[in-house]
Amino acid sequence: MDGKRNNAPAIGIDLGTTYSCVAVWKHGRIEIIPNDQGNRTTPSCVAFSDAERLIGDSAKNQVAMNPANTIFDAKRLIGRRFGDSKVQDDMKLWPFRVIQGPVDTPKIVVSYKGEENEFLAEEISSMILGKMKETAESYLGKVVKDSVITVPAYFNDSQRQATKDAGAIAELNVIRIINEPTAAAIAYGLDNKSDITCKINVLVFDLGGGTFDVSLLTMAEGGGTLEVKAVAGDTHLGGEDFDSRMVHHCAQEFNRRWNKDLTGNKRALGRLRCACEKAKRILSCNNLTSIDLDCLHEGIDFSMKFSRAKFEVLNMGFFVKCIETVEACLRDAKMEKPYVNEVILVGGSTRIPKVQCMLQEFFERKELCKSVNPDEAVAYGAAVMAAKLSGNNHKSCRDLLLLDVTPLSLGVGILGDIFDVVIPRNTPIPTKKSKVYNTSRDNQPCVDVQVYQGERTRSTDNHLLGTFRISGIPPAPKGIAKLEYCFEIDANCILTVTAKILSTGKTEKLTITNANGRLCMEEIEKMMEDAVKYKQEDQEYRKRADAFNALEECIYNMKNKIKNMENCKRLKKMERGIADTTKWLEQNQAASVDELHRMKKHLESICMPKFWFVNNVC
Incomplete structure (x- = not known):
């Protein structure tokens, strides 16, 4: 397989909150x-037990039995x-435990093979x-x-770096790294290039x-050129929140x-x-x-009717927030509703009838586009981008x-805890912008540059991406020495900031x-080693x-073989061999692979010797 490494095409992965997809x-x-x-x-589920680690369907299937060690x-x-x-x-809703790690990073605590383990997100x-890669x-x-x-389009720099x-x-x-709605x-x-004229x-x-996420894009003839005009969204709103409202309501009803x-x-x-x-x-x-759940708590069965109307009432606040976000996106793009030609639904939660109804009403009864698969469209688009970036010459990729x-918005904190924007939100990327600042006191030798991301006026209300110091400023009266801050965003929407004494x-x-949660190379390398270890353990x-299972099956087969061997001289020896092997297996549940293989061969040698059955004669 390694010899074919260079021939493998690049893949597109939609790393979702609840489900992931690869194309x-x-x-x-x-x-x-x-x-x-x-x-x-x-x-998008990982489970740990005393015996193994499970990823994907197998992890989700056992969540009800092992909630404290199943991570979603x-x-x-x-x-x-x-x-x-x-x-x-x-954390109040998750069945697994989350603790505070170094530099305020959350760590998930699980029991794995009888030991307590801590994992970063x-x-x-x-x-x-890794599962998608396999x-x-x-x-x-x-x-x-x-x-x-x-x-998500609304992921900040720290979240994008952490995903990388x-x-x-x-x-x-x-x-x-590309944004989900863009993909x-x-x-x-x-899929619709022939219709886009x-x-x-x-x-x-x-x-x-x-x-x-909501993204407004302009698509050129043939659908090959996509220009994002504006994005808006909430990195903490989705189907999981709707589930949580239902769980809370049911728990209240039980009480x-x-x-x-x-x-x-x-x-x-x-x-x-799960229910x-x-x-x-x-x-x-x-x-x-x-x-309907039997013996839900303290032996009490729980059963209740749940109507679509009740579901909609419980989650109406979330649905209204979705429409408000659409309005904000249109406002940022300076576009009126009638000028939107297509409204494309993506993500499993867009199947909710009330969401579709409210969106259709907002766009004055406009038909919503359901031609793309809401579960697969993001991975589909990511794979197209992967093909293009890896040099695929097909016209669809090339164009x-x-x-x-x-x-x-990205900027710096200045005097008075004010957030001064260098790159406004919805600026096309990649981009590079600079701004000149003056010293704030006489003979100031250095400046601590605090880089923030967000939309609030006060610096500390935004997300701190990092702090660095530039020293060696020549002595000068306040406001005379000048520094240029250059913000550069690459195609992955990841930021580099440079400060220069002019x-x-x-x-x-x-x-x-680590000051803003990014892992250093040593930590990444250690986690890569751990990932290999876990894979080997799996x-x-x-x-x-x-x-x-092979030994169990062998015992079963041998039992069936001896059922009709009443006159066989070796019958008692075979029965004893089967009984001994069965007992050994019951007492050695943690036996090694070699031990299990040896016992299987031993049983076969007793029940199936080379000279056994010549013309069906024992």
């Missing part, structure tokens, strides 16, 4: 790659601080990315290295499991009926969350469903030109460090499980 350009078109279960999307929603933690109010709110995300490698028969990974780190830990070379627009443009304005409404609080019972909450998610999906098709924007030419650069576990 690749093959045979002149995009292929969505099914996982080992045959599913085209994979749950890692995307809601990535690039955030432990003290973030949204992290604190989520980047590590959990890297495990999911899925692609199994399909292509080659080692995959290059990838394009998507992120997750890719590095998974041994992926992340050649580009969906690429998918729409490729003039410049059109497209609004992508992307409501997923954990994040929400009302039996005067018992089940919120401290993590297993009960895990089962309830609510299932009910939510049913309510997108039916007006009524029921939630693709993407002009994206920065989602949030009189001497001395410069200093911002290095994203492989060893599978080998042992296969050997264990």
Whole structure:
């Protein structure tokens, strides 16, 4: 496989909050790659037990039985601080434990193989990315290295950097980070290029499991050129929040009926969350469903009817916020509603009838575009970009030109705790802008440059990306010495800041460090080693499980073989051999692969010697 490394195409990965998807350009078109279960999307879920680590479908399938050690929603933690109010709110609902790590980074605590382990969100995300990488490698028969990974349009610099780190830990070379709604627009443009005969304005409404984005793009004739005009969104709004409202309502109802609080019972909450998610999906098709759970808490069965109307009332605040975000995006783009030609729905939560109804009413009964698959469009677009960046000469890839924007304003903190913007939000990228500042006191020898991202007037109300110092300013009265701050954003929407003393030419650069949650190379390398270790452990576990199952099957087969051997002289020896092996297996559940193989061969030598059965005579 290693010999084919250079021939492997680049893949596109939609790293979602609840589900992830991988795609690749093959045979002149995009292929969505099914996982080992045959599913085209994979749950963004990782579980740990005393025996093994599970990723994807197998992890999600056992969440109700093992909630404290089953991790989901890692995307809601990535690039955030432990003290973030949204992290604190989520922690009240998650069945797994999150603690404060170094420099206020959140760490997830699980029990794995009898020991307590701590993981950063980047590590959990890297495990999911690793699963997508394996899925692609199994399909292509080659080692995959290059990838394009998507992120919510409203992710800040720290969250984008953390996603790149997750890719590095998974041994992926992340050649580009692109915004999810932009990737969906690429998918729409490729699928409808023959219908796009003039410049059109497209609004992508992307409501997923954990994040929400709105992007307004202009698409040129043929759909090859995409120019993003404005983005808006909320990195903490999606289907998970709708589930949480349902869970909270059910828990209140349980308390009302039996005067018992089940919120401290993590297993009960895990089962309830699974039932609510299932009910939510049913309510997108039916007006009524029921939630039925046996022995939910303290032996009490729980059953209640849940109507679509009740679901809509519980979540109306979220739905209204979605429409307000669409309004903000149009405002930023300076575009009136009638000038929007297409409204494209992306993300599983756009299947909710009330969301579609409110969006249609906002656009004055305009038909919504459902021609792209809401679960797969983002991975589809990412794979097109991956093909283009890796030199694919197909016309659809070659003609693709993407002009994206920065989602949030970038600037520095100045005197009086004021945030001074250098690059306004919705500025086309890549971009490079500079601003000149004066010293604030006499003979000032140095300046601490604080770089922020956000939309608030006060510096400290925004997200601090990093701080660095430039020293060696020649003595001069206040306001005389001048410094130039240069902000440069690359195609991945990732920032580099340079400060320059104009009189001497001395410069200093911002290095994203642990100060804002970015992992250093040593930490990434250690996590890569851990990822390899976990993968090897998983492989060893599978080998042992296969050997264990092979021995069990051998015992079963031998029992069947001796059923009709009444006159065989070796019968008693065979029966004793089967009984001894069965007893040994019961007493040696943790036996090694070699021991299991030896016992299988030993049993076969007793029950199936070389001279056994000559013309069916024992």
